[in-house]
Amino acid sequence: MCEQALGVARRVAPLLHITFAALVALACAVAEPAAAAPTAQAILSASDAIRNPDKPFGLTVTLVEYRDGKQTDTNTLAVYSKADPNSGQFRSLIRFVAPARDANKLMLKSGNDLWFFDPASKASIRLSPQQRLLGQAANGDVVTVNLARDYQAQLVAEEDTQDGERQSRRCYKLALAEVSPDVTYHHIEMWIAVADNRPVKARFYSESDRLLKTAYYRRYQAQLGIERPTEMVIIDGLNPQWVTVMRYSDFAWRDISEQWLQRDYLPRFRPE
Amino acid sequence: MRALFLIALLITAPARAADDDAAALGLADKTVTQAEQARDWHMFSEAAWSVSTLRTAGAAQQLERLSFGVAYDKAFAPGWRAIFSDRLDTRWQQEPSSQDNINTLQDAYVSWQVQPDRIGDLGRINTRYGVAYGYNPTDYFRTSAVRSTVSSDPASQRENRLGSVMARGQILWADGSLTALYSPRLTGHRNTSAFSPDFGATNGSERWLLAASQRISHQLAPQLLVLGAAGEPLQFGVNLTALLNDATVANLELSAGRSASLLTRALSLPADTALRSRLASGITYTTSSKLSLTLEYEYNGTALDRDGWDALGRGSLVAYGRYRGYAADVQDPPTQHRVFLRAFWQDAWFNHFDLTANVFVDAVDRSRQCWVEARYHWTQIDVALQWQHNDGALRSQYGSLPERRIWQALARYFF
Numbered sequence: 001m002c003e004q005a006l007g008v009a010r011r012v013a014p015l016l017h018i019t020f021a022a023l024v025a026l027a028c029a030v031a032e033p034a035a036a037a038p039t040a041q042a043i044l045s046a047s048d049a050i051r052n053p054d055k056p057f058g059l060t061v062t063l064v065e066y067r068d069g070k071q072t073d074t075n076t077l078a079v080y081s082k083a084d085p086n087s088g089q090f091r092s093l094i095r096f097v098a099p100a101r102d103a104n105k106l107m108l109k110s111g112n113d114l115w116f117f118d119p120a121s122k123a124s125i126r127l128s129p130q131q132r133l134l135g136q137a138a139n140g141d142v143v144t145v146n147l148a149r150d151y152q153a154q155l156v157a158e159e160d161t162q163d164g165e166r167q168s169r170r171c172y173k174l175a176l177a178e179v180s181p182d183v184t185y186h187h188i189e190m191w192i193a194v195a196d197n198r199p200v201k202a203r204f205y206s207e208s209d210r211l212l213k214t215a216y217y218r219r220y221q222a223q224l225g226i227e228r229p230t231e232m233v234i235i236d237g238l239n240p241q242w243v244t245v246m247r248y249s250d251f252a253w254r255d256i257s258e259q260w261l262q263r264d265y266l267p268r269f270r271p272e
Numbered sequence: 273m274r275a276l277f278l279i280a281l282l283i284t285a286p287a288r289a290a291d292d293d294a295a296a297l298g299l300a301d302k303t304v305t306q307a308e309q310a311r312d313w314h315m316f317s318e319a320a321w322s323v324s325t326l327r328t329a330g331a332a333q334q335l336e337r338l339s340f341g342v343a344y345d346k347a348f349a350p351g352w353r354a355i356f357s358d359r360l361d362t363r364w365q366q367e368p369s370s371q372d373n374i375n376t377l378q379d380a381y382v383s384w385q386v387q388p389d390r391i392g393d394l395g396r397i398n399t400r401y402g403v404a405y406g407y408n409p410t411d412y413f414r415t416s417a418v419r420s421t422v423s424s425d426p427a428s429q430r431e432n433r434l435g436s437v438m439a440r441g442q443i444l445w446a447d448g449s450l451t452a453l454y455s456p457r458l459t460g461h462r463n464t465s466a467f468s469p470d471f472g473a474t475n476g477s478e479r480w481l482l483a484a485s486q487r488i489s490h491q492l493a494p495q496l497l498v499l500g501a502a503g504e505p506l507q508f509g510v511n512l513t514a515l516l517n518d519a520t521v522a523n524l525e526l527s528a529g530r531s532a533s534l535l536t537r538a539l540s541l542p543a544d545t546a547l548r549s550r551l552a553s554g555i556t557y558t559t560s561s562k563l564s565l566t567l568e569y570e571y572n573g574t575a576l577d578r579d580g581w582d583a584l585g586r587g588s589l590v591a592y593g594r595y596r597g598y599a600a601d602v603q604d605p606p607t608q609h610r611v612f613l614r615a616f617w618q619d620a621w622f623n624h625f626d627l628t629a630n631v632f633v634d635a636v637d638r639s640r641q642c643w644v645e646a647r648y649h650w651t652q653i654d655v656a657l658q659w660q661h662n663d664g665a666l667r668s669q670y671g672s673l674p675e676r677r678i679w680q681a682l683a684r685y686f687f
Contacts, residue, residue, distance in 0.1 A: 270353065
């Protein structure tokens with residue numbers, strides 16, 4: 001419970017604060033290694049803070065899908081995201097930009113509350129999480145999600161692993177177990193760089209321990225104040241020949257009104 | 273032997289996973305992306321060819337259609353947007369040879385976001401309410417809005433229709449909103465000419481509507497509606513959706529109020545005003561194999577019950593025709609009870625190939641309509657084959673339709 005509380009505090013803190021806290025933790029670790037070693041939950045929170053900006057933001061996501069080594073789909077989405085002040089989880093407004101067939105279709109994702117709006121038929125359709133999992137949008141789940149909020153982390157090992165750039169990197173290997181029943185993935189294995197808490201790799205599992213996805217976080221660039229991953233490579237667990245490359249661009253802070261994060265605003269959402 | 277194979281499989285699994293990961297990262301290295309920019313306009317063109325088997329002595333009828341649609345959405349000043357969408361359907365029919373054009377002006381309005389939580393709209397707006405799939409009793413502005421039917425798929429009829437001229441305002445708050453709109457009477461005359469905006473169809477009477485939404489929990493998000501129309505009692509509507517579990521969504525759509533029956537309105541008989549309701553309620557279940565199944569029950573309390581429907585069928589053909597025509601125009605089922613089943617299978621059998629099936633069953637006269645579509649899509653082109661079968665006794669809801677069977681092939685190009 002204390003780890004959870006620490007995780008929440010770390011997550012909502014401004015990034016500078018987190019960086020400062022990490023430096024302090026590092027300094028303490030040098031002085032008193034046993035007492036000040038970061039907890040698994042704190043490592044996870046610090047990793048969340050690298051993936052997720054701490055203020056409302058927008059970005060463009062380009063998804064390229066491969067099957068059996070051949071490019072089969074390309075989609076572009078404009079995404080606005082904002083953390084819920086109570087739950088800490090991200091709510092997202094998503095507008096499909098390309099291909100032309102799907103252009104201007106919209107999606108609202110707020111936890112398991114999912115709505116899809118088609119401007120042609122003006123229909124707002126509520127989706128179940130299972131429906132969400134059908135499309136590429138499901139991959140968005142592994143982008144802006146506060147893992148420290150929904151999972152209890154346990155430090156399994158400290159080991160060298162190959163990162164997305166094929167470099168050997170010293171990582172904490174964490175085992176994440178769900179604490180919230182609404183989460184998409186029952187448990188997760190996550191590798192987080194010891195040096196800077198960067199997420200390196202994750203494996204997402206179902207309740208029956210079936211591997212659903214493997215994700216590599218890579219192409220770190222300075223975005224919205226700190227170095228963040230600008231690409232995720234997602235490998236389907238059932239069919240490893242199904243690969244999705246997600247690239248992020250056009251990072252920007254955005255004013256996202258709390259009132260916009262509901263079904264009735266969806267038809268009106270128009271990203272800048 | 274089998275045990276040895278399994279052991280070998282287990283031993284080599286990490287190596288294979290590493291190979292898979294390396295291959296995936298290799299693909300990512302080679303990926304070239306070009307960030308697409310959002311466009312203000314979108315267009316499509318669709319060519320269709322259909323052949324119908326008519327009930328009259330098995331005669332066949334061929335039809336070619338070319339459709340062109342455009343949608344434009346431009347932010348022209350801070351907080352201001354101009355929205356326009358229009359569709360033109362041109363049909364060529366053989367025996368007797370004829371050609372006709374039908375233009376449908378769907379949207380033409382300006383929108384002003386005064387503040388993040390206050391928005392006003394003015395112009396012709398295709399506004400739609402309702403959460404059900406096959407029948408939307410709270411979609412109050414559907415009446416007379418369809419000028420050109422290109423498919424019996426309910427989704428198509430919601431898409432290809434006229435908007436109503438109105439002024440609309442919306443106030444938003446966290447987890448809720450209130451919308452008020454006023455739609456004036458412009459003219460009582462319908463105009464069926466090809467390029468008419470046909471304001472008589474959508475603005476033949478004065479109407480107003482209030483819609484309030486409030487999310488109660490993550491599972492429950494009700495919407496309440498009140499419709500007022502000149503010379504008509506108020507109608508009250510409810511839209512409710514609930515997430516039952518990870519794979520199932522339930523919905524309920526209800527409209528109730530004092531109103532005249534469909535028959536008296538269709539035949540201009542003395543009004544038999546009474547409290548009547550209309551309802552559509554169903555569940556959608558999605559399997560892990562990308563198959564979504566919807567089962568919906570639909571009730572129209574203004575329509576004829578079994579005895580009334582039987583009596584109308586036995587009576588004057590003129591009265592029957594007027595009743596059916598009126599029900600189709602206001603998009604209400606002509607009988608009280610109907611069941612709708614929908615199956616949508618995304619990436620059925622292979623990637624980019626979708627199958628959709630709709631089945632309407634009239635629970636009063638047991639007639640049925642089946643519609644099946646197989647669609648394959650590339651980046652900018654869709655091709656589809658549709659099959660429709662109308663089955664039932666003479667003067668039943670679907671058995672009386674002139675076409676017994678329709679095949680339609682189409683190709684759509686997205687610009």
